[in-house]
Amino acid sequence: MGKLNIGIIGLGAVGERLIKQFIAHPETEIVAICDVSVNRMNEIRETYVEATSYEDHRDLIHDDRVELVYVAVPPKFHHGIALDVMAAGKNILCEKPLANTYEEAKDMAEKAAEAGVMTAMNFPLPYTPPVQLFEEKLNSGIIGKLRRIDFKMHFTTWPRAWQQNPWIAKREQGGYIREVMPHYLQFIQQIFGKVTNVNSFIDYPDNEEDCEIGIIARLELEDGTPILVNGLSNIAKQEDVALRAYGEKGVLSLLNWGTLTFSSLDQEEEVLSHRDREAKMLLVDELVKAAKGEPAHLIDFQEGYEVQAVLEKLLGKN
Ligand SMILES: NC(=O)c1ccc[n+]([C@@H]2O[C@H](COP(=O)([O-])OP(=O)(O)OC[C@H]3O[C@@H](n4cnc5c(N)ncnc54)[C@H](O)[C@@H]3O)[C@@H](O)[C@H]2O)c1
Known part of the structure; x- marks a missing residue:
């Protein structure tokens, strides 16, 4: 297997952190990036990586080279974009919190189970x-x-x-x-x-x-x-x-x-x-293992939903 081809949607402060980790990893390659801000895409391309740029996340998802989509947009956009990724049958790494409401998080966990794709979340603490x-x-x-x-x-x-x-x-x-x-x-x-x-x-x-x-x-x-x-x-x-x-x-x-x-x-x-x-394990290593079909330590959407359920109770919304 060659390198794992990554597409990234959302190039803010946190997206940038993972860009550095994907670049540093010998088995991952960022092939496509997407942000609603063209300036930000230019900045990322000039500073880090010559990747194809898309203004619309759907175009990145349907780029045939992309095998894993990393979603690092603000929380209220996680649900819609993640559903598009999973409907396209692509593996997904999503930022925390999984969603912006209890219902969105539940829907994402259910759709993940139906889609049968690999889902993961970026909770860095367990990898430290x-x-x-x-x-x-x-x-x-x-x-x-x-x-x-x-x-x-x-x-x-x-x-x-x-x-x-x-x-x-x-x-x-x-x-x-x-x-x-x-x-x-x-x-x-x-x-x-x-x-x-x-x-x-x-x-x-x-x-x-x-x-x-x-x-x-x-x-x-x-x-x-x-x-x-x-x-x-x-x-x-x-x-x-x-x-x-x-x-x-x-x-x-x-x-x-x-x-x-x-x-x-x-x-x-x-x-x-x-x-x-x-560290006994690193997130990007675990993503690569999972993509190869090997056992891996990932926090999936079901676990993300279980976190969201408590979070929404804390906020008095569930
Ligand atoms: N894992 C962690 O340790 C950690 C830490 C802080 C924040 N986060 C999470 O990471 C996510 C991003 O946070 P951030 O601080 O980088 O936010 P940010 O606002 O700095 O960056 C988000 C980027 O997404 C872009 N964007 C917005 N809507 C978009 C869309 N529909 N399509 C494409 N691009 C779009 C924005 O232009 C912006 O560049 C949030 O969910 C946040 O909760 C994770």
């Missing part, structure tokens, strides 16, 4: 060494019986400096509940099991178009273990994103996406180094 080490340590019993999960997402300002775009601060598609929470819901459901009994209280500003400025929520694992969510933005504090698993023997924490710590009664909080550790 600290998260893989978190799972190993947890499974080794290091924290004893789990008593509570605590998830904090505090932002000095929202949106963050690196992600400025027209939708990220708006209630319709943006906000950190929709943007950040799905990563950690996926993480929690992968490592601890299904989340249920969602109760949330969201603090919205007066302008009905603007996204939340705070959230307090209580969720549960299926055995009743509580999960607390504490989100706050526009505060006099550095960004602080932390997931802590409190157990009877110790506490494991994932801090600011990439630092793993452990503490117990006998041990002050200590960073567990993963510096010498290579």
